[in-house]
Amino acid sequence: MAAGGKREGAGRPAGRRNKVTADIKEIAQSFGEEAIKSLVEIVRDGEAPHAARVSAVKELLDRGYGKAKQALEHSGGMTYNVVTGVPHGSDADD
Numbered sequence: 001m002a003a004g005g006k007r008e009g010a011g012r013p014a015g016r017r018n019k020v021t022a023d024i025k026e027i028a029q030s031f032g033e034e035a036i037k038s039l040v041e042i043v044r045d046g047e048a049p050h051a052a053r054v055s056a057v058k059e060l061l062d063r064g065y066g067k068a069k070q071a072l073e074h075s076g077g078m079t080y081n082v083v084t085g086v087p088h089g090s091d092a093d094d
Contacts, residue, residue, distance in 0.1 A: 036060070 012018065042048050042056035062068075 036063070 039056040039060050042052055043060065045053070
């Protein structure tokens with residue numbers, strides 16, 4: 001019976017792309033222009049439901065400008081050193 005853990009030379013080498021994922025990505029990208037045009041049609045369609053138009057606008061903006069940053073709330077007393085990730089503060093000392 002084989003022991004657990006990482007085996008030397010097992011798996012895909014680091015940095016090499018997954019062929020299946022790369023093929024699917026290539027196919028999807030071939031529809032990029034058509035997909036963007038479809039989103040624009042939805043945005044401009046005054047008869048489309050508001051939710052569909054908002055969703056289409058969001059997708060277009062995300063692709064044109066990147067996704068909006070999201071706020072992160074932290075209510076605990078523990079903080080982390082950004083460089084090391086080691087907790088420190090009143091809660092960490094317990």
